[in-house]
Amino acid sequence: IFFNIRVTVFVTDMPRYLSMGFLSRIKSSLQEYIIRQMDAFVTLTNYMDADLNPNHKPSVVIEGMVDVRAKCESNKGRRREKVCMYSGSIHKIYGIKKLLDSFLAMNNTDYILEIYGDGDYRAELVELAAKHDRIIYKGLVSRDVIVARQKQVALLINPRPSSYDYTQYSFPSKIMEYMLSGTPVLTTKLPGIPAEYDKYLYYFEDESIEAMANKMSEVLSMDYTECLRKASEAQSYVMNEKNNFLQMKKLLSIL
Template identity: 30%
Template sequence: MYCDEDISSIVAQKALINGLRENNVKISVFSVIAAHSRGLIKKIDCKINDIEYHAIIVKKIFYFDKLIKLFYYTPKIMRLIPNVNGANILLFVHGVTSGGCRTAGILKALFYKIKVVLYILDVPEFMNLAGDTGLRQLLKKIDRYIINKYIYNFDKYIVVSEYINSRLHIDLQKSILIEGMYDDEPIVVGGDERNSLLKKRIMYAGTLRDERSIKTIIDAFLQANIHDVIFDIYGFATPKFSQDLILISQQHPNIQYHGFCKNRGELLKKEMNADLLLMLRDPCLEYTKYSFPSKLFEFMASGTPVLVSKLDGINDEYYNYLFVVENFNASEIANCLNRIFKMPHNELKAFGEKAQEFIKQHKTAKVQVKKILDFVVGDDEIA
């Protein structure tokens, strides 16, 4: 298995790896990690829980990690292949990247027993939307050229939205819809403290790149004017927008901006102890059609009710377990917030628990990966 490193998909990668392990697949993980390290390149080879990890940490320099990815994976994986006898080799490429697509294309041409599978979480033109100017724009065009050259060499495709197939012209017979998966590997997060908290809490945790949408959500909360409710905001923001959120927090004490939470266990605990979680995106933004908000699995599994936007990228089956905003504007969101907080506590609690049960029964990594393996290899043995 090949696994690409990207901050927005680390949790999804871990879920896929654990799902493969729970389905008794022998796994080798290859990754290039860009970090603010002292050295230029550092290699790491280790084995944890019978999973082999082969990674290199490269200094975070403009496009340096992408250059390394183009040439690192192929020879590394080629050295592993002769040690596999008889069984099929299944090569997962997690995310659409030039390095992953090129590696899969070359290995597929060299070794007949490899099956290459691309897990598409986003359409390339909607990835890394910020800062595409000058040299970065040129390099992204080169990146796209390499992707387009190799992307149709895969045996199978996993897509998180049915609209990806038509956008990328993927043969439906080669594609399976797996919108994501919940990694139920235990993390110590502490107990439920909701009853001990003096005020109710609404929580947003996720990307803060879409500043206009975040401001709409904040306006909606202020319009709702719900008594004794705190709005907690977690996520990475640009320095300028971070200052704007700090200023808003100072002006409105019931809005609290906490920045990016590095401790995942602590964040999960806060999600469990919130009274409502927000997964709100503007459906007019085209990228929402071609992606599935992976954070939704984590939110629903917390047992806390979730309020979402009506998005094309979310399958209809999920809306039975979610509060839904039909129109993305401050007034509509405010009305939804008021309706939700007028509901009896036991009804809210039961609604959240129903969503939790749905995720933990039907959308775990083990269940979703089993569907993938049945689709890709059937009854064949995997190396």
């Protein structure tokens, strides 16, 4: 649009959720207006495309990607270590407190929960971990350590609440990272997660503490061979359908 140059915009976050205050809201509204004037769109979710691209200009949804060079180890014969894991930002808005409360309410008291990351819930998490042997806070560690550990635990959990409006416009990168590990994944059903992922993930159908505790207990009580089969299919799916080569081909298709 500028000087007859076609512009493709890659939107990773909605400006309206990146600012606070009256003046900031005016700024974000202006930013979104400008975005809507672009010639082509790359977005994270269909909701984002529908909002920013009402005139149906060329667009593609790329919710994320995995490196085609990533080492994918078979999970065949893997033993169930009685450990659940969360890795990522430990901000209150991401449901960390509810994850801890529901985990402690779970019947499977022989499992522990390992948490990796940093955020505004850190101080409370450290205090809680000091009181409960089943909660282990590992803090910030290297990505290599995270990836290796994801392949050893029984279950990877994403507790991000689905009720917030912003979840329509986001796809947590940890979902693909989790799936690539070959370990079963239990997550909230976020609006930004496409339906094509449903057969590879376990979902919290209800996000109350009791319901989440029951769902974790249910998944951890399932036949582990079947859980690993589903996790293996998830691993193959993201590697074969969501790798960086294929995702960039989608981008090239609209340029």
